[in-house]
Amino acid sequence: MTDLTHLATPGTEIAVRVTPKASRNEVKATDEGLRAYVTVVPEGGKANKEVQKLLAKAIGVAKTRLVLVRGETSRDKVFRVEG
Template sequence: MTDLSHLAIPGNEIALRVTPKASRNEIRVGEEGLRAYVTVVPENGKANAAVVKLLAKALGVAKSRLTLIRGETARDKVFRLD
């Protein structure tokens, strides 16, 4: 599991690119930035919920502290940590 606790600053905006229907759930840090891979399909917000759960675990915060501010139906998403 990728440790992103250094990004867990209130008010911080975290941008990442999501790949649904992946073989496993994980977050990778690369040259392009953060990438989240989730196994669920992008229907009815299932992929967004999986990304929130995965990102919260990597940050070491509660899921309720993450707010999706941009990219609800896009692959590129921005979350704010409250």
């Protein structure tokens, strides 16, 4: 798991590219930005919830502090860290 604790500042917006139905759950920092791989299917918000949980663990905050700002139905999502 990538250490992203420097992103835990309230107000920080985190852009993530999501790959659903992956072979494992993982968050990676790449040259293009953050990538999240989740094993769940993208229906009914299941993938969004899993990405929220993984990202919260990677940055060291409670998942309730991460709010999905943009990209509910897109692979490109933006989460904001709430205070």
